[in-house]
Structure formats: C-alpha cells, structure tokens
Amino acid sequence: MPTISRITTDIKKFPLEAGDGTDSIHTDPVYSYIVTNLHTESSICGTGIVFTLGAGNREIRSLIEGLVQPLVGCDVEELMSEFGARFKQLAEHPRYRWLGPHKGMIHLALASITNACYDLWAKTRGVPLWKLLIDLTPEQIVDTLDLSYLEDELTREDAIQLLKENLAGREESSGIIEKGYPGYDTSIGWISYSDEQVKDNVRRAVDAGFDAMKLKVGSPETERDIRRAYMVREAAGVEARVMLDANQSWSLPKAIRTSKALASMSPFWIEEPTQPDDVIGHQTLAREIAPIGIALGEHVSNRVMFKNFMQAKAVDFVQVDCTRVGGVSEFIAVSLLARKYNLPVVPHVGDMGQIHQHLVLFNHISLGHDALFLEHIPHLSKYFLHPALVEDGIYKTPQEPGSSSDFV
Amino acid sequence: MPTISRITTDIKKFPLEAGDGTDSIHTDPVYSYIVTNLHTESSICGTGIVFTLGAGNREIRSLIEGLVQPLVGCDVEELMSEFGARFKQLAEHPRYRWLGPHKGMIHLALASITNACYDLWAKTRGVPLWKLLIDLTPEQIVDTLDLSYLEDELTREDAIQLLKENLAGREESSGIIEKGYPGYDTSIGWISYSDEQVKDNVRRAVDAGFDAMKLKVGSPETERDIRRAYMVREAAGVEARVMLDANQSWSLPKAIRTSKALASMSPFWIEEPTQPDDVIGHQTLAREIAPIGIALGEHVSNRVMFKNFMQAKAVDFVQVDCTRVGGVSEFIAVSLLARKYNLPVVPHVGDMGQIHQHLVLFNHISLGHDALFLEHIPHLSKYFLHPALVEDGIYKTPQEPGSSSDFV
Numbered sequence: 001m002p003t004i005s006r007i008t009t010d011i012k013k014f015p016l017e018a019g020d021g022t023d024s025i026h027t028d029p030v031y032s033y034i035v036t037n038l039h040t041e042s043s044i045c046g047t048g049i050v051f052t053l054g055a056g057n058r059e060i061r062s063l064i065e066g067l068v069q070p071l072v073g074c075d076v077e078e079l080m081s082e083f084g085a086r087f088k089q090l091a092e093h094p095r096y097r098w099l100g101p102h103k104g105m106i107h108l109a110l111a112s113i114t115n116a117c118y119d120l121w122a123k124t125r126g127v128p129l130w131k132l133l134i135d136l137t138p139e140q141i142v143d144t145l146d147l148s149y150l151e152d153e154l155t156r157e158d159a160i161q162l163l164k165e166n167l168a169g170r171e172e173s174s175g176i177i178e179k180g181y182p183g184y185d186t187s188i189g190w191i192s193y194s195d196e197q198v199k200d201n202v203r204r205a206v207d208a209g210f211d212a213m214k215l216k217v218g219s220p221e222t223e224r225d226i227r228r229a230y231m232v233r234e235a236a237g238v239e240a241r242v243m244l245d246a247n248q249s250w251s252l253p254k255a256i257r258t259s260k261a262l263a264s265m266s267p268f269w270i271e272e273p274t275q276p277d278d279v280i281g282h283q284t285l286a287r288e289i290a291p292i293g294i295a296l297g298e299h300v301s302n303r304v305m306f307k308n309f310m311q312a313k314a315v316d317f318v319q320v321d322c323t324r325v326g327g328v329s330e331f332i333a334v335s336l337l338a339r340k341y342n343l344p345v346v347p348h349v350g351d352m353g354q355i356h357q358h359l360v361l362f363n364h365i366s367l368g369h370d371a372l373f374l375e376h377i378p379h380l381s382k383y384f385l386h387p388a389l390v391e392d393g394i395y396k397t398p399q400e401p402g403s404s405s406d407f408v
Numbered sequence: 409m410p411t412i413s414r415i416t417t418d419i420k421k422f423p424l425e426a427g428d429g430t431d432s433i434h435t436d437p438v439y440s441y442i443v444t445n446l447h448t449e450s451s452i453c454g455t456g457i458v459f460t461l462g463a464g465n466r467e468i469r470s471l472i473e474g475l476v477q478p479l480v481g482c483d484v485e486e487l488m489s490e491f492g493a494r495f496k497q498l499a500e501h502p503r504y505r506w507l508g509p510h511k512g513m514i515h516l517a518l519a520s521i522t523n524a525c526y527d528l529w530a531k532t533r534g535v536p537l538w539k540l541l542i543d544l545t546p547e548q549i550v551d552t553l554d555l556s557y558l559e560d561e562l563t564r565e566d567a568i569q570l571l572k573e574n575l576a577g578r579e580e581s582s583g584i585i586e587k588g589y590p591g592y593d594t595s596i597g598w599i600s601y602s603d604e605q606v607k608d609n610v611r612r613a614v615d616a617g618f619d620a621m622k623l624k625v626g627s628p629e630t631e632r633d634i635r636r637a638y639m640v641r642e643a644a645g646v647e648a649r650v651m652l653d654a655n656q657s658w659s660l661p662k663a664i665r666t667s668k669a670l671a672s673m674s675p676f677w678i679e680e681p682t683q684p685d686d687v688i689g690h691q692t693l694a695r696e697i698a699p700i701g702i703a704l705g706e707h708v709s710n711r712v713m714f715k716n717f718m719q720a721k722a723v724d725f726v727q728v729d730c731t732r733v734g735g736v737s738e739f740i741a742v743s744l745l746a747r748k749y750n751l752p753v754v755p756h757v758g759d760m761g762q763i764h765q766h767l768v769l770f771n772h773i774s775l776g777h778d779a780l781f782l783e784h785i786p787h788l789s790k791y792f793l794h795p796a797l798v799e800d801g802i803y804k805t806p807q808e809p810g811s812s813s814d815f816v
Contacts, residue, residue, distance in 0.1 A: 027502045055474065055503035056514065059467040066463065094435045095463035101656070101707060102685070104512015106464065149683040151659040152692070248509070251559040275557040277510070277712045279687055280719045284560070299509060304685045311688045 002040040002076045002124045009064050010035040011057045012383070012407055020379050022192040024218030024249035030054030031380060034061050034108070035407075036068060036116040040076070046120020047405045050112040051323040051350030056105060063109035067096060071113070080121045083144040087114060087329050091146065103301035107326055114327025115355060119403040129328075129358035129403040134365045138163035141366070145333045149304050153311070159336050166368040176371055180394040181360055183353075183376040184212035184241070189232060191216040198228060202235040209393035212241035212268065212373055218249030222258055233265045243295065245271035252281045259289040269295040269317050276300055282314035295319050298348035302326065306334045310341045318343050322359060323350035328403075331359055339367045349375045353388045354404040357395045383407055410448040410484045410532045417472050418443040419465045420791070420815055428787050430600040432626030432657035438462030439788060442469050442516070443815075444476060444524040448484070454528020455813045458520040459731040459758030464513060471517035475504060479521070488529045491552040495522060495737050499554065511709035515734055522735025523763060527811040537736075537766035537811040542773045546571035549774070553741045557712050561719070567744050574776040584779055588802040589768055591761075591784040592620035592649070597640060599624040606636060610643040617801035620649035620676065620781055626657030630666055641673045651703065653679035660689045667697040677703040677725050684708055690722035703727050706756035710734065714742045718749045726751050730767060731758035736811075739767055747775045757783045761796045762812040765803045791815055 012033040021029040032054050038046035050060065067090060071079070079086060090110055091102060099106040122129040133141070138160045147154055185208070188201035198215070205213050215232050217225035225244075232242055244267045250258060255273035262270070270292055274281055276299035286294050297319030300306055306325075309315040318338045322331040335345050345363050347356040353374055363369040374395055381387040385406040389396040398404050420441040429437040440462050446454035458468065475498060479487070487494060498518055499510060507514040530537040541549070546568045555562055593616070596609035606623070613621050623640050625633040633652075640650055652675045658666060663681035670678070678700055682689055684707035694702050705727030708714055714733075717723040726746045730739040739755075746753050753771055755764040761782055771777040782803055789795040793814040797804040806812050 025500065025502065025505065029503070053503045053506040055501070056471065056507045059470050059513070062467050062470075063464065092433070093463070094433065095437070095461045097433065098461040099464045099513050099516070102683070103709070104514060105467070105507050106512060108507070149659065149686065149689075151661050152689060251557065253559050275510070275712045277710065278557065278716065280716045281557075281560060281712075301511070302685065304683045304689075308686065308688045 002042055002044060004038045004071050004074050004076065005041050006039040007068050007072060008037045008039065009061045010037065011061055013054060013057070014380055014383055016379055019190055019192045020187070022190045023216045023245065023247040024191050025247045026053055032057050034064065034112055036064055036112040038071065038116045038120045040120070040124070044120065044123050046116045046123060047402070048112045048114065048116025048119055048327070049323060049351060049405050050108045050115070060105055060109050060112070063106055064112055067093065067109055068113050076120055076124050080117065081140070081143060083117065083329060084142070084146045087326065088146040088148060091326060102304065102326070107301055111323055111325065111327040114329050115322060115403065115405065118328040119405050123402040126401050128398050128401060129355070130361040130397070133358070133362040141332065144329055146329065147333060150307060150333070150337065153307055154337055154340060158340070162336060162339060163366065166366065169368060170365060176361060176364055177397050180396045181357065181371055182373040183210065183390050183393055183395050184214065184243070184373045185210040186214045186375045186377050187379070188213045189215035189228065191219065195228065195231060198232065199235050202232055206236060206240070211239065211393065212243070214243040214245055214271070216247065217244045218246035222261070225258065226261055229262055229265050229267070241268040243268050243271060246273050248272045248275055248299065250274050252278070252285060255285050256288045259285070259292060263289070263292060267292060269293045271295040271319070272298060277305070279308045279312050279314050282309065283312040286314055286316070293317055295346065297321060298324065300324070303330055303333045303337065307337055310337060310343060316343065318345045319348040320345060321348040321350045322355055324348070328355065328359065335363050335367055335369065339369060344370055344372045346372055347374065349377060351405070352377050352380050352384070353395065354384055357388050357398055358403055361397065410450055410452060412446045412479050412482050412484065412528070413449050414447040415476050415480060416445045416447065417469045418445065419469055421462065421465070422788055422791055424787055427598055427600045428595070430598045431624045431653065431655040432599055433655045434461055440465050442472065442520055444472055444520045446479065446524045446528045448528070448532070452528065452531050454524045454531060455810070456520045456522065456524025456527055456735070457731060457759060457813050458516045458523070468513055468517050468520070471514055472520055475501065475517055476521050484528055484532050488525065489548070489551060491525065491737060492550070492554045495734065496554040496556060499734060510712065510734070515709055519731055519733065519735040522737050523730060523811065523813065526736040527813050531810040534809050536806050536809060537763070538769040538805070541766070541770040549740065552737055554737065555741060558715060558741070558745065561715055562745055562748060566748070570744060570747060571774065574774065577776060578773060584769060584772055585805050588804045589765065589779055590781040591618065591798050591801055591803050592622065592651070592781045593618040594622045594783045594785050595787070596621045597623035597636065599627065603636065603639060606640065607643050610640055614644060614648070619647065619801065620651070622651040622653055622679070624655065625652045626654035630669070633666065634669055637670055637673050637675070649676040651676050651679060654681050656680045656683055656707065658682050660686070660693060663693050664696045667693070667700060671697070671700060675700060677701045679703040679727070680706060685713070687716045687720050687722050690717065691720040694722050694724070701725055703754065705729060706732065708732070711738055711741045711745065715745060718745060718751060724751065726753045727756040728753060729756040729758045730763055732756070736763065736767065743771050743775055743777065747777060752778055752780045754780055755782065757785060759813070760785050760788050760792070761803065762792055765796050765806055766811055769805065
C-alpha cells in the first residue's frame, strides 16, 4: 500500500514571447506554477500544480508547506477514499481559514495540494486520471467531494442520484476516448498582438483544424475591440465560433453598451465582462444582452460563488478552473452543480489544459456534460513531460498514468 | 512637505488567555498584526495594520514588501489628494491581481498599506484620523476612493451628492465628539467559555455600562446554543440588545431552522450565519427569518461583494472591517454604499476598534449614519500605545494624531 513519505514544493517560471498571454488587465505575465510533490517510498511521486502570473509564488509555496504536513504518512487509497472530509479539514483550518475563506492565495495553495493527491492516486493505480475517475462508483466520487455550503442545491444524495441517472447513457458517449475532445484556440488574439498578427493567427488556427477561437477585447478604445472582432469574424468565416474575452475590464454600464455593439458579429460568448465577484451585475448583463451568453469562472474562487452565479442565471458557460478553485475535487463539485443547472462546463486552463483534458472527459462520460470544447494554449508545451497533444483541433486522449502535470 | 523616505514591515503576535477569542470555526486564535510603517525624514511614521488569527503572517508581510515600493519618495499630501487612483493602481497590479482579485491575502496586504497611508496623513497634519476625515470636502473625500465596479450603484457624482446632502444636518450630530460613541461587549460569550463564565461576564458587562452584547453560537449541539442564548437574555434583561454570532458554521437549511428556534429570545441580529460568499443564501435566509436582521461583513472581501449583498437585500447590518477590505479607503466606499441603502454600518473590529473608533465618528458626522454602536474587544488593550478608551460602555473620542494604530 503506497504511503506518502515525504513532501517537497517547487516554483516553475516560464517567461513568454513578447505579447503572448497579454490581455486588457494582465499586461505583463510570467506564467508560473507552484508545485506540490507527494513522494512515496516506491519512488512514485504525485505532482500538483497551481498557476499564477509571476507574483506571489514564494508566498503560495510557503502556504503549501504550512498546510500540507498532515498528509505525511497517509496511505494513498485511504486518503482518497474519503478525500472530501480531508479537503474540508484543510479548507476549514482554524487559523489559515481566516485568510480566505475558500478564496485567494490560501485556496490556490489548497488547489496545488489537492491536485497532487489526485495525480498520486492515478499514478499509484497506474492509470490516467480520466480513467481513474470514470471507473469510480457514484458513491466513491461523492466521497471525494466537500459539498458543505451547497446543501440548498446539491446534497450528497442529490449528487449520487445525478451520477446514477447518467450511468444508463454512458456506453454511447464513451466513443470520445477514441475520437478525442475538441479544442479551441485561445491564442489568436492576445491584446497586444497587431492586427496583422491576429489575422495570420486566425488563418493558422483554421488551417490547424480549429473552428473555434478567442479574441481579447477590453482595449482602452472600444473602437479597436469592435474593429478587431469584425476582422476576426471575416477572417474566420461565418461558421466559426468566435469568443470575446474582456478579462474583467469593463464597468457594468460599459459591458452592456459594448456587448450590444458587438452583437452583430455574433460572438459565441462574452467572457469575463466585469469584476468576477459581481453576481448581480452579471445577472443584469445576462438579461440585457441575451441571447449572447456570458462565460466566466477563471477568477471565481469556489463552489459557493459558482452556486450563486448559477442561481442568479448570471452565467451561461461555466469556466471553472482546477488551478483556481480548490483543485480537482472542487472542480468536480462545481461540474455537478452545473449539470444540475444544465450549463456547459468549459474550463479556463490555468494548467494549459494538462489536467483539464482529463476532467472534461470525466465530465462528459460520468456526468453527461456535452463535449463542447476545451481551451488550448500552446505556449508552455515544451516544458511539460507529457504535453497535451492537439491535432486537427482535437485533444488526443492522454494515456500516461496520472494527471499529466509533470514538468520535463 | 513630508515625503515617504523609507518603508519597513513588522509582525506582532499576541497569544490570548485560554478560551478568549474562540468561536465555532476559529478554535485556536493567535491574534496577529502585519504592520506597514511609512517613515518620513521628519521622524513621523505612518502605521498600518491588518489582522490575522496567526497563520499567513510571514506571507502577508512578504506581499506588502512586494507591493509597497512605489510609495517611496511620495509626498504625503500629493499621495492622499488622489489616493483613489493610487489604490486602484495597487489593487489592479498586472501580476499581483491574479491572486485575488480584491480578496484574500493580497487584499489584506493592500489594507495594511492603505491604513498606513491614512495614519501618516493624519499624523503629518497633527490631527486624529476622525478629525482629518470630517474636515475634508465631499470632493476631497471622493478623490481618496476607488469607485470602479460600483458604477451601476454609486458614481463619483452620486457619492459627492450624497455627502453634500448630509452637510446641512452636521452641526446637530457633532455632539458625538464630546459624548463619545456607544460600544457593545463582544467578549461575554466566546464559544469555549463555560455557562458560569458567560453569566459572570454578562453581569460584569451590565455593571460596566453596556446595554448591548454578543454571544457566540454555532456549537455542534444546537441545544447548547439555544440554552445559552436564553441564559444570556435572562441575565442581561429584556431591554438589553443581545446579538448571536454563528461565525459561518451553519448550512443554509440549518441557519433557517436554528434562527427560527432562537427568534423568541429576540436577538438583535444573527451574525455570519453561513458561508460569507453566499449572497443568494443570505437573501433566502433574510426572507425566512424577517424581522430578525442579518449582520455580516467580517469576511466580506470588497466593495463589489458588499454591493451584491445590499442589492440582494441579504444584509441588515453592514460589518465592513478596514482590516479585511482594502483599508480605510474601501471602508469609506462601502459606508457610502450602505448610506445609499439606508443600512447601518457596525464594523467588525479586526483592529480591536482602534481605527474604527475614528471611522464610525466620520460615518456619523460626514455620512449621516446612525451612531448605533461599535464592537469592543478588550483583550489587546495593553499592547496599543493609545488603546481605545471605553468607559460606561462608551468609546471616548481619541485625541492623539493618527489612527491609534501604534503598538507600545
């Protein structure tokens, strides 16, 4: 029985090419990971990652080291068989909790730890994370989740029922493993790319098999946003799905005005129009700009905030990210909530899609979510040991044991 | 013209007597402050504090040091004359912002910095913070605020108008300076105190002139909560205002049940019934338990969340804390919002009331808020250079220059 014998942490920083990763708010990113490594005597090592833009790395590492010690000595199967209780214990730590609760840096630290636990679990079983997850029974899945503070919407019994109802249709959807999961290209139009660059990138994306892509908006001059949005529409064609991402840069009144001005280029969604805590603001916006949908989640901290967005009908595409909420466990809790609300889960990929390529397969097969598409950001491919493989716009199903989170 | 020449940081930790400060969630607190010191050539030093329960101190200190450097060389009056823009610049830092935004540890770091700026401003003018604030014009006050993401509820013009409308009645309310501001006793019933201790404390509080006090609830056994609530009511008398504080320990269904069971002892409010991000949950609860009011804010991170709670009618007593939101500046922004919604501001005092004794005077005199009462926690009195003076249940108006944030 593999046991966690030793825990180490690490920081990985990857400078980007000029302009890559820039948006209306994040003008100077240094893509970074704070890594938790759970070592076993048998030399199997679980790796968990959480993402930043280059600030706060040392501090998050220090938080992980403060929080993770109770896992030393844990038997992996025992730990994961009741991971929900363990997650709750870590999230409700009587002193660390003050720093959130359930949000900001202390929650990022928890995410790194949680993701390492799932990676280790899959590696010790010798299977990819998606395979481990789809083979769990409904009860086993729910035992890995902390559903507290969701009692008004999703009890343990509700969650098990929801999983069981989906069991019948599973054979059909399992073809996804062979086909792979569709991707979309998020890198055609970072905010500081020139018009020429964007047009080139659209052509390249279409040639590479993508029929869905995302443009950054939220420029100081709205005319620039509008011009570029129509430019992308023209270059990509009327059939392509084009998403527009404002990265929270608009006030609510400006979000309403600008979204309406962009409506006739038929955006597939408007992403992060305004401040990500503003449930009521997004509710108002959703009513104003329907049928254009709102996508958000990149900066939504936890399952309670997601519950609020869903209850308020303030979100149409749930972009929960397992490197923002408390890791894989809370990602699944949010995905269950979204299933109840019949909302698609389209993760933001702080992990560059490495872990999420597993999770969207689970969401499709075990929860019955549509296989819409998964964001693809190629900039860090060369740094991962098993980089996500995207061909003809399709994520090929990963076959290596674990969650594909190891670096070279 | 005083200029910030050098910046230092510090950590202060104050262990408590057994049982002090314990509640249903925070069972083992070590009251701590992470301190920002803004030094000038003239040996005047601005002190800003932010509060934790003992974990995360080093990490917050490190965040402050990463964020604060642009203030070196700033002229104090220039800095403060447009502090709103500076606050926004710090809060929207293109890399640090990822860690929130506007929440958790990065926001606590900002609060410590902001509070130091206000303390320095008052000290260089040689006046207590309350005096500095009430002497500002409406325009000058609003120039210290970042009202972005509030445009749907409180524009710059709205805020100035609101302040101007209150100017007429100011003479009348200024008697508060001589009388002092009422306090309430929050320390009669920490969760791990015995029944005998609680009863003794109630008697002592009444003898000390308090007619308002708070009991911790949220015990594992609800019967204990109910028994102790009625016990306090009996000991304090029917006239006393008794507040019940669950510190987020209930699920929404349990909050509804338990609040209803406690209704007949006439609590003045129910505080932090459930998870503090749950706007819709508190909205439901507010409807269910009316006319009992809900108090919250201790863990509400920023002005956008407060806006949501107010819009949703999910809060009755606004417990904004300048050591939780981004310091004095955001405290004032939230107080303006609350004034618009006609909701009382009754701060949670992570600062032990040291800064808030200034801010509630400002809220009463300049914003026209009722002088309801201010939480009083005596445990750290001896550590402050100018501890808040509470006599006959009344906060005496502080006279020393600054925000009363210096330690001995």
